[in-house]
Amino acid sequence: MTELPSRNRRASPLARGALLAYAVLIAAASLAPWSGWRDLGLSPWAFLSAPTPRHITSFDLIVNVAGYVPFGALVVLALHPRLRGVAALAASGVAALLLAGGIEALQTYLPRRVASNIDLATNVGGALLGAALALPLASRLIDRGRLAQWRARWFTPESSLLLVVLALWPAAQTAPAPMLFANGALVDVPALLARLGLPGPLQFASGFDAAEFVLAEALVVVAGLLAAGLALAATITAAAPRIALLAGFVAAALAARALAHAAAFGPEQAFVWLTPGAIGGLVLGTLALLVAAYGSARAVYAAAWLAALVWLLAVNVVPDNPYHLDWLASHRPGRLAHFRAVSDWLAHGWPLLLLAALAALPWLRHRRRA
Numbered sequence: 001m002t003e004l005p006s007r008n009r010r011a012s013p014l015a016r017g018a019l020l021a022y023a024v025l026i027a028a029a030s031l032a033p034w035s036g037w038r039d040l041g042l043s044p045w046a047f048l049s050a051p052t053p054r055h056i057t058s059f060d061l062i063v064n065v066a067g068y069v070p071f072g073a074l075v076v077l078a079l080h081p082r083l084r085g086v087a088a089l090a091a092s093g094v095a096a097l098l099l100a101g102g103i104e105a106l107q108t109y110l111p112r113r114v115a116s117n118i119d120l121a122t123n124v125g126g127a128l129l130g131a132a133l134a135l136p137l138a139s140r141l142i143d144r145g146r147l148a149q150w151r152a153r154w155f156t157p158e159s160s161l162l163l164v165v166l167a168l169w170p171a172a173q174t175a176p177a178p179m180l181f182a183n184g185a186l187v188d189v190p191a192l193l194a195r196l197g198l199p200g201p202l203q204f205a206s207g208f209d210a211a212e213f214v215l216a217e218a219l220v221v222v223a224g225l226l227a228a229g230l231a232l233a234a235t236i237t238a239a240a241p242r243i244a245l246l247a248g249f250v251a252a253a254l255a256a257r258a259l260a261h262a263a264a265f266g267p268e269q270a271f272v273w274l275t276p277g278a279i280g281g282l283v284l285g286t287l288a289l290l291v292a293a294y295g296s297a298r299a300v301y302a303a304a305w306l307a308a309l310v311w312l313l314a315v316n317v318v319p320d321n322p323y324h325l326d327w328l329a330s331h332r333p334g335r336l337a338h339f340r341a342v343s344d345w346l347a348h349g350w351p352l353l354l355l356a357a358l359a360a361l362p363w364l365r366h367r368r369r370a
Contacts, residue, residue, distance in 0.1 A: 012142045014151065015077035017164040022071055023099060025171075029067075029342040030103045036111045044105035047115035064122035065129065068096055072130030080138040088138070089131045096127030154245070158364035159235035162357040166235075168346060169228050170253040174260035175347035179217045180278040181224030181253075184312045184351035214277040216318045221281025223311035225250065226289055230304035231354055233293035234361065242293060250286070260343070305358060312351050 075092040083091050100123035107113035155163060172183050229246055236242055262270035292303050 011080065011082065012077060013160040014163060015074060015080070015142070017160055018167070019071070019074040019078040021164050021168065022074055025342055026067065026071065026099065027103060028345055031106060031110065031113070037109045038111060039109060042108055044108045044115075047104055047108065047120075048117055050115075050117060052118060061118075061122055064119050065126035068100070068123045068126030069130035069133070071096060071099070072127030072132075073134035074130075075127070076131045076134040076138055077142065080142050084138070085135065088135060089128065092131035093124055093128050096124045100124060100127075154237055154240035155235050156237060156365070158361065158368050161364065162231060162235055162361055165350075165353045165357040166228065166232050166249070168350060168353070169249075170256035171343065172346040172350040173253045173257040175343035176261070176264055177273075177347060179315075179318075180221050180257065180273050180275075180281070181228075181311075182220055182315055183224065183347045184315045185348060186312070186316060186352075214275075214280065216314075217275060217277025218281035218284065220311070220314045220318055221278055222285040222288065223307055223314050225282065225285030226292065226307035227304060227311045227351070227354065228253070229285075229289040230292060230300055230307055231358060233289075234297065234301045234304050234358075236293075243290070246289060246293060301358070301361070305355075308351060308355055308358070315351075 072092040075095050076088045079088050079091055097120075100120050104115040104117075104120050107115045173181070177183075177185075229250065232246060232249055233242065236245060257273060258270045261272060265272065293300060295303065
């Protein structure tokens with residue numbers, strides 16, 4: 001396979017979108033819980049010359065390095081082919097220095113965070129490591145590799161933004177929630193019902209028996225599975241292995257949920273979320289997805305919109321299952337509290353990101369054709 005001439009090389013919108021999304025996630029995790037800001041009269045850059053913090057552990061160092069490895073790799077891929085080799089490596093280090101340095105400076109004003117020059121050094125080191133790993137792969141992946149071929153053959157050219165949003169779906173499942181795929185809980189239902197003089201969700205839920213909770217949870221799972229799956233199907237071309245891509249996508253979300261619950265509640269609770277309602281919803285949703293995903297492009301796109309809207313409505317209306325509250329109360333985020341904040345943010349906001357990406361898809365398609 002020969003390499004494309006330099007004049008025919010093109011940048012990767014997918015890599016640039018992924019870089020932006022990952023940078024936002026890093027900032028959200030590093031500045032969580034985004035409250036309690038205060039000024040102690042210190043310079044935000046005082047941490048650069050401060051003594052080495054004594055509270056740093058090997059776990060902190062590993063997390064600081066590992067968290068910036070993907071960032072450095074994505075910088076190299078996003079800048080290709082404009083910057084290559086040493087220039088791309090240097091750009092990755094500078095980008096990490098600016099991002100991590102700005103975050104550490106802002107942490108000076110957060111009571112629960114400690115700005116550290118060790119954090120900054122390990123963050124930049126992780127980015128350089130990721131960049132070094134990505135440098136020999138950039139041309140293969142973007143210019144002439146199988147990944148570039150698969151991207152061109154399997155997905156429509158204007159789908160980069162939607163693919164980036166869909167890549168965050170498994171991460172949105174890592175937040176502990178009373179139901180599988182219970183993303184998009186945007187309304188404070190108890191407060192709203194209290195203002196309207198209506199019974200709260202606990203009183204409403206008291207009218208549910210076990211079978212009705214199973215059906216309600218199945219509805220949420222079916223709607224969530226269809227919303228995400230049909231959105232992916234809307235980006236897939238006729239030449240793509242449609243079933244394999246959809247199966248891998250759903251499997252990644254379920255695996256992320258199992259791993260997150262194993263870390264939060266213990267390995268024995270990794271599948272505590274796999275209730276009868278979740279199992280029934282997965283079976284029904286999978287069958288419906290396999291049928292609907294083979295419709296026309298316009299029908300799949302419209303069905304993705306409808307499923308996403310039904311999903312949002314169901315998540316905000318269906319009351320929490322009281323049978324799940326005991327194991328949810330045992331959650332202890334510990335040293336991963338800042339990652340819990342990001343997963344909560346994704347869990348609440350991902351359906352809105354999906355709707356925004358779906359809304360942008362026709363405009364991107366029209367712009368490309370024009």
